[in-house]
Amino acid sequence: MVALLMHAAEQGLVYGIAALGVFISYRILRFPDLTVDGSFVTGAAIASSLVVLQGLDPVVALAVAFAVGSLAGVLTGLLNTRLGITDLLAGVLSMIMLYSINLRIMGRPNISLLRAETITRSITALFAPLGSAAVLVFLAGIVLFIKLVLDFFFKTEVGLALRATGDNEAMITAQGVNTKTMKVAGLALSNGLVALSGGLVAHYSGFADVGMGIGTIVTGLAAVILGGSLIRSRRVGWMTASVLLGSLIYRIAVMFALRYGYVIGFQASDLKLVTSLLVIVALVVPALRDRFVRRPKPC
Amino acid sequence: MLTLEGVRQVFRSGQDLVVALAGIDLVLDRGDFLTVIGSNGAGKTTLLHVIAGNLIPTSGRVLIDGEDVTATPAHRRARRIGRIVQDPLSGTAPTMTIAENLALASKRSKRSLAVALTRRRRREFAEVLRPLGMGLERRLDDPAFLLSGGERQALTVTMATLARPDILLLDEHTAALDPANARRIGELTEAFVERTGLTTLMVTHNMEQAIALGNRLVMMHKGRIVLELGGEKKRSTKVPELVSLFSHRHIADDELLLETAP
Amino acid sequence: MRRLVQGVVLGLLVLGLGAALVGGAPIKIGICKIVEHPALDAVERGTIAALAAAGYREGKEVEYLWASAQGDPNNATPIAQNFRSQGVSVVVAISTPMALAAAEVFKGTDTAIVFSAVTDPVAAALVASATDPSGNGNVTGVSDLIDVASDLKLLRELSPSIKRVGIVYNPGEANSDRLTRNAEAAAPGLGLVIIKAVADSTANVAMAAQSLVGRVDAIYVTTDNTVVSAIDAVVAAANEAKIPFLMADPTSLKFGPAIATGFDYYRHGEITGGVVAQILGGKKPNQIPVTYQTGAQVQLNLDAAGKIGLTFPQTVIDQASAIYYGGTLWERE
């Protein structure tokens, strides 16, 4: 039971990085970016093939995964801002292009990391005294680091301009900000994080699969919405925390559905139903709360 | 300071061509305060768009300090041009706090990765908000969407002052407010322009205001400047005179749709 | 109330102890697959049937835990972790991603991983080589690698005029990708040229198949789940071009390919069950080399052949184990 919760927490953290990426595009930039379904795999593909085929250090491989994922974001950003393709379509186009690119990077649909030096193996060896908690501690460490860097970034002059780009584009243009550049930069950051998450997931699971990106946007949004309904704050630090909380809850729920779902009559084939129900609950709960809980009007 | 040469702006709407600006020539010197009046659809907003860079005119040139900026994108002109429009929603980032909005406005050069809101900046912001007498200095961390239209427009004016532009464009920026707030924002703007002596272009439908404020006045109609008053002549003109002046120029009153009462 | 709870707990304890004393607790076996699919479901059934025949009956000697990743590889790892937390003794991992996830999660443990329906276990690093299962220590299994060359040879036998063979496939499927590469490698030796048409989703199968019309003399489809799901589109294209269509999936014969070859996946499951039985009998996974299923069947669809004006040569008929004619499947005695 404890082991299972620990695993769920590990997954909540790794996928939480992708959720932070989705948070940046969806909440900060208000740009529904479907690129992530492709860039997640791109990250996994790069992080696996560099380790398996090129024998690179896992940390270097993950850094490259982040960089290439960012390029995918840049692509979507340029399609949208320079060629005037709508946000949804630009993301879909990138996603489709990435499918082929990912297959090229991997050379085949599935890369095994069973014999490779993955980041999880290095960490387990490095923090051997921590035993089975090593991976969890390590993941908590990097996720916290990423969260704090993002929190800081969104308080800088550039970060503020990025938030304003999603908030009121005309206003921030009048303040001298090139919103096209901001969108491209924001999408790059977002997809870089998603790719990093994909790379970590591959190392954590022991394989990369070309089909593993499908639904990244959905689970990312689920985390953003779920977290946002539990922690309602407009402060960036709380918002990023809420995304990670949402991701943790989502993964714990999946794990519980797998482990105890049968008790309430769920079958193996109902897994998707369970996760979708969770998203629906996340969407409905805040609305219900507004209806039934009287809270003092703001101001 | 600001020069417009033969500026024409033609829009295509379906099959028709709409001539929003039919050849505007205008020269504003440093410190000039020009009020612009004219009926709906006269082309006033379009004129400000062309100056701010939101629109590239069909023909003609826009110069700032002799430099041709006709095709310069809006965000690059923003360092020199401040702008406030009618809708209080459009001047602020709604989900960001008052302090963050002020921080956004106070920097128009290259933005860095330095923390935007230091303790010192917050104190400065509180100081610039205090004279408004709206208590906004105590609400630095409230998001802008919580503010009333008047408060928000006051914040927008304050943001414009922080940026220290060379040219200020005002497009009926008090029109959406109740009379008391409109007067307050009007006074605030006046004080600001007087203090800094910046070059100002103000669109208004309020004739009283158009006469009372500024040193020059133009009347636009169908994309043209049909009347220009300056100096002594402008100050001595009364509202009914202004209206009859137009009538002499064979413009039907009903086309003007001017407010003659404050 | 409290007494009642105590009573129930005590009763359960006695029952559990009794069961353990009488027959020993059933051995837990986790069975997981990547997606619900007729072939993979048949593997499951075959596995259980073979185990029962070997004396491991469900609910008596063994207890099964079921899981499906619902087509999402991201579910593979939590499923394996869940099996681990429930203390399964053997994991039957159907498909490559499930096998990889299970091998990673159970790395260094005593739990045996028996993979099934994995086309290329060596490339997946599940085992060191086809004959040496010692790579991960606790992994072995059954491969469904089909002999693509023999399928191509069959096409060659149909008519000497067949030179260009079109393959409709989804490069995103590990199995299909591997087999298509094998076909490309084998073709020159048989005097054939392979022309590929990519369908990355079921919706694109029709277009991919149509693109081959007029450019090839025969169409070949391997064990590609995407294409199998839209087999009608390939049949239509083959009929339009009046060329033979060979499908490496015997269950698809009645849908209209002229020839169907390949494995019976129920049988594949039985072989898998046999491997599991050996392990339950005390053998270590690293002592059991990977089993490559053999004995691919050849089945002919005379109805389909009639539509394209094809007559099967006697050499091909001799190989057939079944014939589909007049809407009925006739098996060779």
Ligand SMILES: Nc1ncnc2c1ncn2[C@@H]1O[C@H](COP(=O)(O)OP(=O)(O)OP(=O)(O)O)[C@@H](O)[C@H]1O
């Ligand atoms: N983007 C556009 N496309 C087509 N026509 C436009 C566009 N923008 C403005 N116009 C037209 O140009 C003319 C001038 O519009 P403008 O907004 O400049 O008028 P205005 O003087 O500001 O009017 P008001 O007093 O109502 O604000 C109008 O006829 C308007 O319909």
Ligand SMILES: [Mg+2]
């Ligand atoms: Mg206007």
